[in-house]
Amino acid sequence: MTAAATTAPATTTRGVGKPSRRRGAVWLGLTPFAIYVLLFLAIPAVLAVGSGFFSSTGSFTFANFSAFADPSLQTDYLGTLGLSAVTAVLGAVIGALICLALLATSPTGFLRTAIDSASSVLAQFGGIMLAFAFITLVGTEGVITQFLQNNLGLTNNILNSFNGQGTALYQVAGLAMPYLYFQIPLMVLTFMPAMEGLKATWGEANATLGGTRFTYWTRVGFPILAPAFFGSLILLFANSFSSFATAAALISQGGLISLDIRNSLTSETEIGQQNVAGILALEMVVTMIIVMWVYSLLERRASRWRR
Amino acid sequence: MTAALPRVGTSGAESPRVSRPRSAAPRVGATPSKVTSRVILIIAGVLFLAPLVSMAAFTFHVGTPAAGQAQALGFQNYLNVFNPANELTYDPLFQGIQNSLIIALFTVVIILVLLLPAMILIELQFPKLRRVMEFICLIPITIPTVVLVVGFVPVYRTVGQIFGATPYTLAFAIGIICLPYAFRPIAANLAGVDVVILSEAARSLGASWANVLWRVILPNLRRGILSAILLTIAVVLGEYTIASFLSQTTFQTGLLQVNQTDPYAGIIFALFAMIFVFVLLLIIGRIGTVRGGRPSPRRKSRTS
Numbered sequence: 306m307t308a309a310a311t312t313a314p315a316t317t318t319r320g321v322g323k324p325s326r327r328r329g330a331v332w333l334g335l336t337p338f339a340i341y342v343l344l345f346l347a348i349p350a351v352l353a354v355g356s357g358f359f360s361s362t363g364s365f366t367f368a369n370f371s372a373f374a375d376p377s378l379q380t381d382y383l384g385t386l387g388l389s390a391v392t393a394v395l396g397a398v399i400g401a402l403i404c405l406a407l408l409a410t411s412p413t414g415f416l417r418t419a420i421d422s423a424s425s426v427l428a429q430f431g432g433i434m435l436a437f438a439f440i441t442l443v444g445t446e447g448v449i450t451q452f453l454q455n456n457l458g459l460t461n462n463i464l465n466s467f468n469g470q471g472t473a474l475y476q477v478a479g480l481a482m483p484y485l486y487f488q489i490p491l492m493v494l495t496f497m498p499a500m501e502g503l504k505a506t507w508g509e510a511n512a513t514l515g516g517t518r519f520t521y522w523t524r525v526g527f528p529i530l531a532p533a534f535f536g537s538l539i540l541l542f543a544n545s546f547s548s549f550a551t552a553a554a555l556i557s558q559g560g561l562i563s564l565d566i567r568n569s570l571t572s573e574t575e576i577g578q579q580n581v582a583g584i585l586a587l588e589m590v591v592t593m594i595i596v597m598w599v600y601s602l603l604e605r606r607a608s609r610w611r612r
Numbered sequence: 613m614t615a616a617l618p619r620v621g622t623s624g625a626e627s628p629r630v631s632r633p634r635s636a637a638p639r640v641g642a643t644p645s646k647v648t649s650r651v652i653l654i655i656a657g658v659l660f661l662a663p664l665v666s667m668a669a670f671t672f673h674v675g676t677p678a679a680g681q682a683q684a685l686g687f688q689n690y691l692n693v694f695n696p697a698n699e700l701t702y703d704p705l706f707q708g709i710q711n712s713l714i715i716a717l718f719t720v721v722i723i724l725v726l727l728l729p730a731m732i733l734i735e736l737q738f739p740k741l742r743r744v745m746e747f748i749c750l751i752p753i754t755i756p757t758v759v760l761v762v763g764f765v766p767v768y769r770t771v772g773q774i775f776g777a778t779p780y781t782l783a784f785a786i787g788i789i790c791l792p793y794a795f796r797p798i799a800a801n802l803a804g805v806d807v808v809i810l811s812e813a814a815r816s817l818g819a820s821w822a823n824v825l826w827r828v829i830l831p832n833l834r835r836g837i838l839s840a841i842l843l844t845i846a847v848v849l850g851e852y853t854i855a856s857f858l859s860q861t862t863f864q865t866g867l868l869q870v871n872q873t874d875p876y877a878g879i880i881f882a883l884f885a886m887i888f889v890f891v892l893l894l895i896i897g898r899i900g901t902v903r904g905g906r907p908s909p910r911r912k913s914r915t916s
Contacts, residue, residue, distance in 0.1 A: 331738075335734070337725075337729075342788075345764075346760075348767060349767050349785075351763070352766050353759050354763075356766075402652055403653070405649075406650075406653045407649075407653070418898065419897075421897050422896070425893045432850055434886055437875075437879050440875075441663070486663065489656075489660075508641025521642075547757065549758045549852075550852040586759040590756075
């Protein structure tokens with residue numbers, strides 16, 4: 306409301322003449338961006354989700370929904386949820402601990418800036434390169450795998466014969482290792498502002514009222530941080546759920562929904578597979594909408610304490 | 613009660629009633645002790661450096677050792693990368709780097725020509741649309757890129773008919789992925805600078821709108837804009853999903869391709885790309901910290 310009021314003078318200083326026509330011209334200024342978003346965000350999103358409702362010949366159908374009955378796609382969906390949940394919980398807990406440790410460092414110091422930048426690199430830029438790094442560490446010929454094999458005499462160890470299916474890194478469960486390397490940094494990035502929002506005066510108030518550090522955490526710290534913590538945890542879940550590059554570099558078949566989308570899009574042998582990609586896209590979007598809805602609820606609670 | 617408060621504030625030294633071994637006032641807030649903090653950070657640091665160090669070590673490997681032998685080390689792989697004889701092997705990678713840099717340039721142009729003017733216009737004329745703009749710019753985080761790509765495939769069939777099948781058109785799709793990253797720093801900058809008041813002041817002094825934009829608004833937003841540009845470049849260089857689904861060669865798809873024939877080259881480039889982006893983001897971080905130190909009125913007087 307106040308913001309709207311302050312813009313009023315901006316139009317009147319233009320002089321007496323025709324504010325309405327100028328208003329129209331200003332609207333015109335927004336159209337290039339609107340057209341861009343329409344063409345490359347709205348249309349692709351609608352096409353992606355909508356293509357699931359059409360057959361390969363272009364007629365409307367619900368037949369593609371039979372993909373949900375495919376046991377391997379069901380396993381992959383559950384596998385994706387499981388991997389996302391495990392890496393989100395571990396990432397959130399470890400990330401929160403690192404945030405706590407960072408509180409003792411100077412907010413403008415080099416260490417904090419460097420950790421921020423490194424976190425951004427790993428959280429947003431990792432992808433393929435993170436996969437490479439893990440191949441050299443715990444891949445079949447990786448440093449740790451070789452160490453277990455040659456120096457500790459474990460010819461069959463957890464890294465090279467995991468679950469009876471060979472190298473752990475190339476299986477969905479093994480993906481948890483590289484995934485944590487972008488989940489933990491993402492937690493540091495998203496949770497740090499909440500951690501920094503803990504006011505020193507609250508600790509002092511707790512102390513003057515005779516509280517210990519234990520009561521500080523149980524009565525003040527945890528309750529205040531809880532919404533932000535669970536909000537970040539959900540963001541991590543969503544991040545893991547929608548990530549593709551790391552998995553694609555390590556696993557050539559299916560196993561995750563995002564990999565199944567790749568396989569059905571590139572499938573040349575089975576007709577109609579491309580529309581299955583649409584159904585899987587729909588499945589992902591619906592999951593993400595539920596997840597983000599919960600996130601927005603928590604975010605609303607969390608922001609209460611941030612002022 | 614009130615007497616206790618300043619004691620906590622003045623760190624240490626004179627607190628006669630608290631019999632702590634030495635130094636430091638009693639910690640009452642969330643901040644852990646220096647020792648706890650160090651221990652956690654060192655453990656995390658070692659764990660996080662491990663894959664990167666093993667990656668760096670791998671680039672110095674020469675050949676595969678016979679059983680029981682130590683790994684031979686050398687700069688052979690680095691020399692190979694720049695050896696013209698191997699040009700054909702590394703072609704997808706160099707082609708990909710070139711494509712990615714040009715795509716990055718186009719994407720930055722999209723951000724500057726489409727996103728930035730829209731954000732400034734909304735700030736000046738349609739503040740009610742601010743929430744809508746934020747919502748639109750954050751959608752690409754909610755919709756997984758793999759999902760968007762399912763829709764990009766048919767869209768790019770049309771794009772290909774108009775522009776031809778060049779990799780540079782990927783900038784349109786990647787620009788969408790960059791929206792959240794470009795939006796945030798510019799929005800944060802806009803929130804800190806009252807562009808409405810500034811433009812009114814400039815207008816009342818007789819500046820034309822072009823002058824207001826070029827000499828008042830843009831100079832005040834340059835930190836946000838610079839961060840947006842650097843983040844956009846980082847996102848473009850790291851983008852894999854879109855390029856791989858639309859079968860174009862970019863830096864990331866090139867990396868994966870070359871890695872299959874020559875893992876050393878792939879890993880050398882991956883390592884240096886990560887370092888490059890780290891430095892890029894370090895620059896952004898420094899821009900952020902510098903902001904606190906410099907008062908804004910001085911900047912204004914210089915620019916207008």
